[in-house]
Amino acid sequence: MTPHSKSRIDEGARGLSSEKRLHELMQTVIRLGKAAGAEETEVHLDETLDALTRFANNGIHQNVAEHGLTVSVRTFLDRKTARVTTNKLDEDSLRAAVESSLSLAQSQPKVPYLLPMPAKQRYQRVQRFVKSTAELSAAERARAVRKACDLAVKEGQVAAGIFVSGQMQSAVGNSRGLFATYRQTRAEFSITMQQEAATSWAKGNAADVRNLDPQVLAQRASKKARLATSAGELPPEKYTVILEPAAVLDLVGFLFYDFAATAVDDKRSCLNDRMGKQLFGENISICDDAYHPGQLGAPFDGEGIPRQRVLLVDKGVPRNLVYSRSSAKRAGKKPTGHGFALPNEYGEAPMNLVFSGGKSSLEEMIASTDRGLLVTRLWYIREVDPYEKVMTGMTRDGLFLVEKGKVTSAARNFRFNQSVLEMLRNVELMSPAVRATGEEAFEMVVPAMKINGFQFTEVTKF
């Protein structure tokens, strides 16, 4: 999809393989598949070049880099299929992988609904590879970390976090002529600032490291850590909450696997018997859009089908599911390009979520709140009730009491037990949606939300 100018050999140890190299590798595996007797062969190639600098107690304590390329082969024979993955790239090892895949496939009964592999597809172009990110050095990361740590020392605080830079590429192809490649870069800076018993946190993530300012994030976390000291204990009960985008992201992330057609088929989705009904507030609209400027990720799915933009929720009503080829055929629909690599039992899921958002600023949400809580982020979120989508978890790294339109003090962290469905019926205000990153769910484009009646059930010791 994106121009590849040099091969791995040309660039030495620190560059991705060229598209030509990927294509050659793929053709080798497809040829071996044919020779071994496979009716069809699919190949996935995934290459990663990542580096991560980790700091704590105001200094770097871990600093790592990795490089790996894997080949994953799926053969198809007599309505049977299986996958074998290896990172041994010599021809004998690839032949062994192909033969193992065939052997695995033949060990099972026929799968009547298994589809032949798709033919060549057309893809919308995306550009998410940024040279300045790919070229970021360990020394440059260390210098940025040093500055953040110096700020912590100056403020009497303790900093911990990561600075990541990396590049990856993936390709999928098959013996029917399908061939798709994608490459992207990623830079990420996350920082926790501790002051006495209080902590706060900020994190950013972008394809282009120039869009990431570690010092701004460090300053934000530092300022909030100072505000978070002397936290008082409040009674656990229902509160109006203002969730910052990272808190929204980590909580709603658990909802979207239920938008898989296979999950609904399996009756493990909270959308069973609820499609087309007013499940959320009318101010909630959500789509899955791999082409949104705030998104990263390949424009094709695990079978190489182009990702479609899908309107999942329209004014509070769940309207559409996402489909792999297989679930689409069962439902009489068209695949939406959201399938996982086969074989699998989960089917598909939307992975590029975009909320429509609102127009309020965080400051306006605070100003409009008579009594409530401002939540920086959430932690250790787990599903308590799969149909009502009740999630439990803790607040973390900055919980603040809002009174009469102003942040007045810090509060001790709460445990919540809250239905996400109910929560999205009680959204009073939203900010414009932004690309957000958290720890419990994948990145999304989400707003900050002011929500009424959010259920906290217990309080912890800090």
Add this chain to the structure above:
Amino acid sequence: MYDLATHALDTARVRGASYADARVMHLRQRDLTTKNGEVGTLAQSESIGIGVRVLASGAWGFASTDRLTKEGVVTCAAEAVKIAKASALAKRSDVIMAPEDAYVDSWQSPFRKDPFEIPLETQLELLLKADAEMRRVKGVTLTETDLQFRKIDSWFASSIGSRIHQRKVISGCGIVATCYQGEEIQKRSYPNSFGGQYALRGYELVEEMDLVKHAPRVAEEAVALHSAAQCPRKNGTLILSGSQLGLQIHESVGHPIELDRVLGQEANFAGTSFLTLDKLNKLKYGTDIVNVVADARLEHGQGLGTFAYDDEGVPAQCTDIIKDGQFRGYLSNRETAHLVGLARSSGTMRTESWNRLPIIRMTNISLLPGTWKENDLIADTEDGILMDTNRSWSIDDRRYQFQFSTEIAWEIKGGKKVRILKNPSYSGITTEFWNSCDAICSRDYWTLWGTPNCGKGQPMQTMGTGHGASPARFRNVRIGTAFGEK
């Protein structure tokens, strides 16, 4: 493989490293699943590569590669040194490592049946049969089964002269029946939830679990939960099954004792710990009957935390964590041991793969057995709730406040299990909870449970840990908060 590792160590030394170790690892995995009577996942994978860790200019660097040629390994080691020197630009102090002897050894975990030698047809037939047994029960809407096998070879070499090869064989299996009815989804799992039981064993584990025999009961219980009474909301007596207690140990003892977490090294992601250094040998963690060890030795059992040497070349050990209710020890490595006055690492450095840095991880963190027979424990309970099989788990980032829910519970009245309860949950504060333990069942009921999915570190690493536990009783526990009075 040692030749490649030696090239890495030589390169690191020449480039200025004061210490280096290298791990060549070869990982093989097979995954089989079924869903509703059909094969779901059918996959195998292997991965081989080298990770090189160096200490240069007083700071750490790590690099890894799958290019297992002399040139690839030399480049990798040189990069590790370059990274270490970059780390030194923002180091807090020079790394000090506790002394350790050099070892030359080869070790293989014991198993009777190599799972990779068992025909796939046999393995699939077992899963499909268990799946069919669950589907025979009316009302079941989703049936799932799984098998997972791993074979991990590692060749460790260090600049102090260690050369250690270890081979570990891991097996896991489980079944799940789900029932969607009305406006509720209920499920039951066996032998445990989230993948089942895992151990450092061969295919004999799968045979012993007898998935087919348990399949009808699991399915019947999933359906029966829909007509069961709601678990009440109250403070009361709680008995936990061994598998649930295993996860309770994992979250409220295993994680807080990780010394890297205590020292703030995980503050940005996994969190810190309430077990600050001043609490060692002073905190009353639990009642006098609570004894917890971290034991990686084979004689403790074939758990996911069993090995001969950790990934820093330190031999497996048994460390007292809680002794007669008192907090006695942390999980440490060569870098942190001196900070708690230890002359030697407790041997808990573990890595997920060749491309990950070893970090402090749980080994087998086990509650030692007590004296009670399970029937006597129930008979001795006038009014209580017995909870089994984890459904959700969550704890704050300093490991004080937790909440667990389980798949099923039984109400106990007058010393007898009288009825099933649905949607059970309990919550509390770690030390208050362990100080409410008044009975632990004996070794006859003790199982070394495997937790295959423990996440920690940046980049994230998934590690298997072991937790020996037998059923135990806790008084005055907060019950039923998660679901309220549904």
